[in-house]
Amino acid sequence: MMPTNSASTGPAIAPATGGNATGWLGLRVQRWRQLTQAGFFLLFIFAPVFDIFRLDLNVKHFIFFGLDWTLGLDDFLAGRATAVQASINIVLRGFLPLVAGAGTLIYVSWKWGRLYCGWLCPHFSIVETINQTLRRAIGKQSLWDAKRMPSRNPDGSETKHDAIWWFAVVPLVIFCAVLWAVVLLTYLLPPAEIYGNIWHGTLTRNQSIFLGVATLAFFVEFMFARHLFCRYACAVGFFQSLAWMGNDKAMVVGFKRERAKDCSTCFSACDHVCPMRLNPRNVKRMMFACVQCGQCVDACDQTQADNPNGSLLNWVHDLRAESEAAFNVRAARTIMITPVDAGKKE
Template sequence: MPNSATQTPPASQSNAKINASQRIPVVQIATPSAKIHVREQKGVFQRLRQHSNTLLIALFFLLPFINYQGRQAILFDVTEQQFFFFNLTLWPQDFTVLAWFFMAAAFALFFVTVYWGRVWCGFLCPQTAWTFIYMWIEANIEGNHHHRAALDKAPWSISKLRKRLTKHALWIVFALLTGCGFISYFMPARELYMDIFTASSGFWTGAWVWFFAICTYLNAGWMREMMCLHCCPYSRFQAVMFDANTKTVSYDAARGESRGPRKRAQKTELGDCVDCNLCVDVCPTGIDIRNGLQYECINCGACVDACNQTMEKFGYAPNLISFTSENALKSQPQASVFSLKGLGYASALLIMISLIIIDLSQLSHIQLNVIRDRQTLYREVGVDRVENSYQLKIRNKTQQAAVYQIAVRSNKTPSLTIVTDTVVQINPGEQLDYPVTVSGRRSERVDDTSQQTLQFSVTQINSVANSTPVEPENQVTQQSRFFWP
């Protein structure tokens, strides 16, 4: 029998000694196997999220169907190694522009995070958008969060089997559409959808579509919050961008504690939090925002809308949970808008944008590569002439057929001329291997050196009959060597 000195007092006596203002909230951590049934919520931030997600998904599916000058406007043509973006064509050697673009997007994300936290995750992240689409499908088939939880616990029946089969069938269809939508940026969209849904696509095309379809089905249908909690690296390093002025979804503990249930219009010494637990029920990652800032929070604002509705019912002031900063909660003055961290990310963003502009302005629409004939350095023709042979690889990097004028120039021997035809026409995206013979007079050699530098130039002109250059910058040059006996 235990010693009476070690016995604990009854629960009623123990609770009586604890003042309501000293209550410590209990943190309930869901087990990894527990499924989160998110409660449906309406409100300002949920409407904003729905509109932004709808726009994102619509753009994702519709952009590949936009045509420009008879071609898909946005297309990563892996086979031809070209990236088409309306009238811009990028080749592998031009992909530094894409590198600057992705770096600029990263710094823009970091800049926004400094001031607004993880608003990208809550309102624009594809994982969030697709997860809410799958949750919407699930809610329309299986009912609200109470019905879904009850269905999970219910024994298998014809009704349960029918609902589950219908839900997963629609999930798979939407996943397949998503796979087609992603691959349509790499293949012509209209042919791709037709081939996939008529089962006439090639093996690798179908394999890639189904690969991304399966990824979508697993991520948005099964993993959901696990992607945000365990797989997304952004949630792990986001805290280094936060400071005391970063606006995140936060709970005003000074106003809300001590929390506790009460009736409407009832006078109480408790804080404004009525402990309804709605902020937990509507959270897509299943956290309790009242426990403070947590890396799992994606700043979707669902708990803000839920809490504001409750505050309105009880006649309390709104924004017990709101988008606010640590300094604002402590009633401390806000620091300057231009923080050192924000200025750093803004400077990096401006540098990336400048590099994109510079690269695009210096982008050449012609590619030229000159290869000398390695077998024969020169040929003597007649008494006074010497010829050298070259292979010119000229690529038309535009999306229209173009006519080009080939020329050669040398400061030492002005009489160097091209024997072959100097005007060529090249189709869009085509590379022309064009043999060229350059001839020079031996009597006009300036010195006795066996070789000299010459320069080939290729200029886009209006037509075969009109040799006026289209634009001065549509010209490319490359140096080579001319050999003498």
């Protein structure tokens, strides 16, 4: 599910206000996002089980939808194919699929931002789940947040913190770490072998070492550095952000700075709901790690539901997005596109 928008009114799938923005089939946009995340998470877990995609170290090549995906060099090494035929196989089976996949991801990122991160990525699904559970334990979505979040939610409900939730946080992080370690190993070795060895307690020495080290690494990352990983260590996210930053007219969350005083009636709800711990009212370059989840937009819709002028945050692109691409807030305020100006430029 991909957010779509217009230059003047924001997302076409979310025209409503008051936190009831709806999308296809009448479901809320955030519900669609949860469904796409859940679906991709299940795909991530079961893709190796059903041989949809994995790298089998035993046979030393990829398996794609049950078929061996090789570069087709066996015939060349056996003297049954020429160097030209081998070169063609490398291009068709290796280079072109890589370029097509990377190109698609870069184009989507250039036009709409880090949609993969916010709408599909299984790691980010875990980040958000741990965020909300940790909030119930300490009132913060991250151990590194300077202050506790308000107990009040944008929709008016309350989420109060209680230390007893630590009994949920720690087991959740351990479970996620173990799950990721096991799933990643099934991408490298036959899933039936791995799950069978776990069930019967017959893991090999190397398999045990891999699972132990990977589980420890994921536990540390999920507990202490999950946001830092998404911002600085994830190559997929980093290159999506670079592509997005390279397009001044790409879809972005726009802030109506001329109405900034209306924020005084709010408790900075947009800041608090952001799972990446960003300030959505800032200019685009300060939102480098934005994952386009839209939770800040929904929060503003809810807190400004009684404001006749509507919310202050909305999806913008093209001419409206150029203001958000300014170097700083002062410059952004000077790039005001009126309907007349927009008509002239278009």
